[in-house]
Structure formats: structure tokens, C-alpha cells
Amino acid sequence: MTHTATPKIEFEQVRKTFPARTGSAGRRTRDRGADGEFTALDGVNLRMNAGEFVVVVGPSGCGKSTLLDLLGGLARPTGGRILLDGQPVTRPGLDRGIVFQQYALLPWRTALGNVEFGLEATGVPRRERASRAREYLDLVGLAGFESRHPHELSGGMRQRVAIARSLAYDPDVLLMDEPFAALDAQTRESLQDELLRIWQRTGKTVVFITHGIEEAVYLGQRVAVMTSRPGRIKQVVPIAFGSRTATDDLRSSPEFARYRHEIWTLLHDEVTKAQLLEKEEVAV
Numbered sequence: 632m633t634h635t636a637t638p639k640i641e642f643e644q645v646r647k648t649f650p651a652r653t654g655s656a657g658r659r660t661r662d663r664g665a666d667g668e669f670t671a672l673d674g675v676n677l678r679m680n681a682g683e684f685v686v687v688v689g690p691s692g693c694g695k696s697t698l699l700d701l702l703g704g705l706a707r708p709t710g711g712r713i714l715l716d717g718q719p720v721t722r723p724g725l726d727r728g729i730v731f732q733q734y735a736l737l738p739w740r741t742a743l744g745n746v747e748f749g750l751e752a753t754g755v756p757r758r759e760r761a762s763r764a765r766e767y768l769d770l771v772g773l774a775g776f777e778s779r780h781p782h783e784l785s786g787g788m789r790q791r792v793a794i795a796r797s798l799a800y801d802p803d804v805l806l807m808d809e810p811f812a813a814l815d816a817q818t819r820e821s822l823q824d825e826l827l828r829i830w831q832r833t834g835k836t837v838v839f840i841t842h843g844i845e846e847a848v849y850l851g852q853r854v855a856v857m858t859s860r861p862g863r864i865k866q867v868v869p870i871a872f873g874s875r876t877a878t879d880d881l882r883s884s885p886e887f888a889r890y891r892h893e894i895w896t897l898l899h900d901e902v903t904k905a906q907l908l909e910k911e912e913v914a915v
């Protein structure tokens with residue numbers, strides 16, 4: 632972790648609105664102004680240090696993916712600023728790798744070819760690409776699977792390829808939008824351990840979105856809990872376990888249960904509000 636005054640990532644009063652969807656512009660609700668604009672995020676403030684692992688949780692539709700899209704430069708904020716190393720984010724860049732829930736692998740390319748694909752844009756010479764791709768497939772535990780195509784891999788393996796592809800061009804920041812949501816519980820837990828190991832080895836800054844409270848507590852150094860829509864950061868909970876060894880059943884510890892309960896309590900009211908909002912929308 633650097634000790635400079637500039638945070639790695641900073642959200643300053645970030646706001647994001649979308650044009651209202653057709654058929655609903657006439658009615659005014661809490662997050663839809665008279666002009667029919669729909670406010671997804673309003674007043675988001677969050678700072679992250681280099682090398683930090685921050686997890687974002689929040690009720691469905693509160694704007695988690697929007698937050699990540701803005702940081703990834705895939706969309707622009709309507710108000711406020713997002714700074715990366717003190718500079719406003721204006722477009723996607725190779726300093727940020729994004730991993731989505733769906734693997735987004737190229738089906739006609741092998742695992743190696745998919746990881747190499749990420750390197751082609753960065754101008755890495757052809758000969759070097761293959762060896763770099765092998766190195767990252769090895770890092771995610773896929774040595775020996777280089778020549779398999781996506782359809783010959785399990786869901787967990789495909790997501791490992793997606794992670795390797797993002798890591799291969801060596802971004803400073805890894806943005807992960809519910810990357811393990813589609814996996815079975817066992818695979819998810821093993822990938823969580825893999826990710827922590829990779830994070831410790833590479834020192835990347837990780838921003839990880841999830842619906843899972845347990846996943847948040849297990850992975851995050853800090854867990855940012857969002858409000859219901861329009862989303863902002865309700866509270867940031869630092870997570871610090873007394874000990875963390877490979878043999879510990881951390882998820883069964885009283886400490887884990889305490890953190891889990893703290894985050895559950897923070898989320899509970901927001902989920903209720905989000906559900907009310909959804910009902911209000913259906914009635915519109």
C-alpha cells in the first residue's frame with residue numbers, strides 16, 4: 632500500500648442519471664424527476680488505497696454495476712468526479728481489468744488464445760504473448776488446459792480464464808462484477824481462495840461487487856454497503872480477522888458471524904426499501 636496523500640481511486644459526489652424508459656416518464660417517483668430522468672446514483676463518495684480489496688454490496692438495482700461501469704470508463708458520470716491516481720476517468724484503459732459474471736470468452740479460441748487476446752491490444756510481441764498467457768493460466772491454476780476451448784471447460788474454469796485474461800495485461804486495478812455468481816457453492820469458495828491468493832501475490836487494487844454477504848466478509852478488507860436507489864455509500868465496514876490460515880474454517884468463526892450480522896443489519900432496511908420501490912414501479 633502506498634502512503635501518498637492521493638488515493639488510488641476516489642469517487643467524489645458521483646451522480647448518474649439515465650433517460651427515463653418509455654411508458655413511465657409521466658409519473659414522478661422518489662428517483663424519477665419531473666423531467667422524467669431516472670437517478671441511479673446520487674452522492675457517491677468512496678476512497679480506496681492502492682492494493683486494497685474493497686467489496687461493494689447493496690440491494691438489487693441500487694447501482695452497483697453502474698458504479699463499476701463508471702470506474703471502468705464504460706459510462707460517464709452525470710455529476711461529480713471519479714479519479715484514478717488523481718486523474719479523472721474518461722474512458723476505458725488498460726490500467727483497469729474488468730471481469731463480469733458472464734465469462735465473455737471467445738468460443739472459437741482456446742484458453743491460451745483467449746488470454747492472448749487481451750495482450751494483442753497492448754502491443755506485446757507475438758512470441759511473448761504465448762508465454763505470458765501461459766504464466767497467467769498457471770497463476771489461476773489452469774496449467775495443462777491451455778488448448779481447451781471454452782465449451783470443454785467447466786464454469787469455474789471459464790471464469791479462471793476470464794480472470795487470467797484480465798490479469799495478463801497487468802492492470803493496476805481489477806474490477807469484478809459478481810464474477811462468481813453463476814458458479815456452484817463449492818467452485819465459488821475455491822475461486823474466492825484463488826482470488827485472495829492472486830491478490831496477495833500481485834498487489835492489485837480490487838473492487839469486487841457481490842450480492843453475497845458471506846462472500847463480502849470473506850474477501851473484503853473493507854465492505855462498502857450501498858443504500859437502495861438512488862444508490863450512495865451508506866457505510867464502509869473494515870474487516871479484520873485475528874488470524875487467517877489456509878486450515879481455518881473462517882466462515883464458521885464467531886468473528887465471521889459478527890461481521891456477517893453487522894452487514895446484514897445495514898443491508899436489511901435498504902433491501903426492504905428497494906422492494907417497496909420495485910412495487911411502486913410495477914404499479915406505475
Ligand SMILES: Nc1ncnc2c1ncn2[C@@H]1O[C@H](COP(=O)(O)OP(=O)(O)OP(=O)(O)O)[C@@H](O)[C@H]1O
Nearest residue numbers: 649650669671689690691692693694695696697698
Ligand atoms: N443504460 C441504462 N439505461 C437506463 N437505466 C439503466 C441503465 N443502466 C442501469 N439502469 C438502471 O439503473 C439502476 C441501477 O442499475 P445497476 O445495474 O447498476 O444496479 P445493480 O445494483 O448492479 O443491480 P443488480 O444487483 O440487480 O445487478 C437500475 O434500476 C437499472 O435498471
